[in-house]
Amino acid sequence: MTAAEKARESSAPEASAHEKILIVDFGSQVTQLIARRVREVGVYCEIVPFQKAEAAFLKMRPKGVILSGGPESVHVEGSPRAPELIFDSGVPVLGICYGQMTMAAQLGGEVEGGHHREFGRADVEVKADSCLFDGAWKPGERHQVWMSHGDRITKMPPGFVVAGISANAPFAVIQDEKRKYYGLMFHPEVVHTPDGAKLIRNFVREVAGLAGDWTMRAFREEAARKSARAG
Amino acid sequence: MICGLSGGVDSAVAAVLIHEAIGEQLTCVFVDHGLLRLNEAETVVELFRHHYNIPLVHVDASRQFLAELSGVTDPEQKRKTIGRLFIDVFEAEAKKIGGAQLLAQGTLYPDVIESVSFTGGPSVTIKSHHNVGGLPERMNMKLVEPLRELFKDEVRALGRELGLPEIFVGRHPFPGPGLAIRCPGDITKEKLDILRKADAVYIDEIRKAGLYDQIWQAFAVLLPVKTVGVMGDGRTYDYVVGLRAVTSTDGMTADFYPFDMKFLGAAATRIINEVKGVNRVVYDVTSKPPGTIEWE
Numbered sequence: 139m140t141a142a143e144k145a146r147e148s149s150a151p152e153a154s155a156h157e158k159i160l161i162v163d164f165g166s167q168v169t170q171l172i173a174r175r176v177r178e179v180g181v182y183c184e185i186v187p188f189q190k191a192e193a194a195f196l197k198m199r200p201k202g203v204i205l206s207g208g209p210e211s212v213h214v215e216g217s218p219r220a221p222e223l224i225f226d227s228g229v230p231v232l233g234i235c236y237g238q239m240t241m242a243a244q245l246g247g248e249v250e251g252g253h254h255r256e257f258g259r260a261d262v263e264v265k266a267d268s269c270l271f272d273g274a275w276k277p278g279e280r281h282q283v284w285m286s287h288g289d290r291i292t293k294m295p296p297g298f299v300v301a302g303i304s305a306n307a308p309f310a311v312i313q314d315e316k317r318k319y320y321g322l323m324f325h326p327e328v329v330h331t332p333d334g335a336k337l338i339r340n341f342v343r344e345v346a347g348l349a350g351d352w353t354m355r356a357f358r359e360e361a362a363r364k365s366a367r368a369g
Numbered sequence: 370m371i372c373g374l375s376g377g378v379d380s381a382v383a384a385v386l387i388h389e390a391i392g393e394q395l396t397c398v399f400v401d402h403g404l405l406r407l408n409e410a411e412t413v414v415e416l417f418r419h420h421y422n423i424p425l426v427h428v429d430a431s432r433q434f435l436a437e438l439s440g441v442t443d444p445e446q447k448r449k450t451i452g453r454l455f456i457d458v459f460e461a462e463a464k465k466i467g468g469a470q471l472l473a474q475g476t477l478y479p480d481v482i483e484s485v486s487f488t489g490g491p492s493v494t495i496k497s498h499h500n501v502g503g504l505p506e507r508m509n510m511k512l513v514e515p516l517r518e519l520f521k522d523e524v525r526a527l528g529r530e531l532g533l534p535e536i537f538v539g540r541h542p543f544p545g546p547g548l549a550i551r552c553p554g555d556i557t558k559e560k561l562d563i564l565r566k567a568d569a570v571y572i573d574e575i576r577k578a579g580l581y582d583q584i585w586q587a588f589a590v591l592l593p594v595k596t597v598g599v600m601g602d603g604r605t606y607d608y609v610v611g612l613r614a615v616t617s618t619d620g621m622t623a624d625f626y627p628f629d630m631k632f633l634g635a636a637a638t639r640i641i642n643e644v645k646g647v648n649r650v651v652y653d654v655t656s657k658p659p660g661t662i663e664w665e
Contacts, residue, residue, distance in 0.1 A: 186483070
């Protein structure tokens with residue numbers, strides 16, 4: 139540890155009192171956008187690389203976990219996985235793109251690699267009601283989303299049902315509403331998925347049930363208290 | 370505790386937030402490198418000394434900076450020279466204040482997020498674009514970074530919450546080396562003064578047209594080229610001003626802003642009429658990539 143890191147360490151703010159979402163980063167170029175969408179609905183979240191996700195999960199005690207996209211294929215040996223304790227803990231999980239693939243593979247589903255690549259705009263056809271779609275999407279409707287993936291699910295894990303399909307992906311949206319697990323093959327965090335922010339909001343506020351009390355007014359008061367102690 | 374002010378939003382919000390907590394124990398140091406926009410230094414001094422009543426050391430180091438930058442034309446060399454001088458001046462002032470054990474910085478969340486590395490295990494690449502890099506270790510001070518959990522838009526919201534004026538909080542991003550990198554080639558006070566005036570007219574036109582908040586970043590550049598013109602009955606031989614305006618959601622990619630030609634014509638006319646030393650105005654229609662937002 140360099141002196142700068144030490145100086146930093148010593149002044150790092152304590153974990154905030156707010157309920158939190160943990161975002162496990164698998165290396166997507168747009169992971170920060172997930173955090174932006176979560177913060178925009180008044181919920182505090184932190185991004186942690188997958189290698190450190192287990193420690194962060196134990197420290198943060200998040201009320202929900204979002205697994206990001208990433209450039210790897212779950213078929214590559216040694217490709218990253220989500221810590222098993224996240225699935226053992228019972229917290230709601232939203233898997234996006236690679237996050238959906240690794241969630242499906244880890245929970246007993248099957249994923250195939252590389253044959254049906256889908257990039258850019260695509261349409262999702264809504265097949266079932268979902269807590270994720272509340273106030274946004276209804277069964278039978280088609281909605282524009284933004285895809286970027288090489289892997290796709292061929293068999294869902296036990297307990298999951300299909301909530302949305304696309305031309306190349308029969309499992310574009312999968313869910314196990316009992317365990318509060320959701321998987322999206324598309325990226326809800328980018329503006330090219332026009333309703334994506336609503337879906338993320340629903341996961342954070344409705345599925346995970348966070349209050350949305352992360353405001354700059356609250357931050358101001360907390361930060362003032364912390365600085366007062368530091369000074 | 371001391372806090373370095375750059376003139377930008379982040380350091381100002383950090384300072385006001387800390388002052389709210391510890392009051393008079395905070396001293397702010399504002400190093401004016403002479404590369405700021407028109408009236409920028411005055412605005413900061415007015416805001417801190419009079420509006421917030423926060424102790425502020427205003428160091429006018431513009432002569433020193435301009436002297437050291439004289440003859441420096443390479444963009445990287447400009448940045449390095451400014452960075453080194455900034456630390457020297459800041460350190461000297463911090464020593465004069467004496468006894469400070471804590472140094473506050475406006476570090477933001479994107480600066481400290483650890484990135485995923487697939488090759489060498491977990492990567493801890495904390496980016497170091499701090500104004501005062503290396504200083505805490507040399508002076509044995511601890512860092513305080515009250516904004517390190519926040520994104521830029523949250524810092525702006527916090528600034529509004531703290532009562533910072535909208536015109537200050539909503540300002541476009543401005544680079545640390547300031548106008549030095551908007552003045553390609555050799556930097557002189559004369560050129561900087563021309564650039565400051567042209568930039569102020571351009572921004573004023575954008576604000577009047579109601580376009581400021583739709584644009585991510587807009588600024589003028591003074592080209593190191595003189596061209597021939599005719600004004601009144603006389604022939605002129607003056608500088609060219611380049612205008613830049615881009616839209617972006619994150620600064621990573623950007624498109625040039627599609628101004629109406631009437632707007633550009635009016636802005637060019639005003640700049641040439643009001644700013645002595647300029648007789649030609651051009652508009653930059655390059656996106657990022659392949660271009661960058663700034664010119665250097």
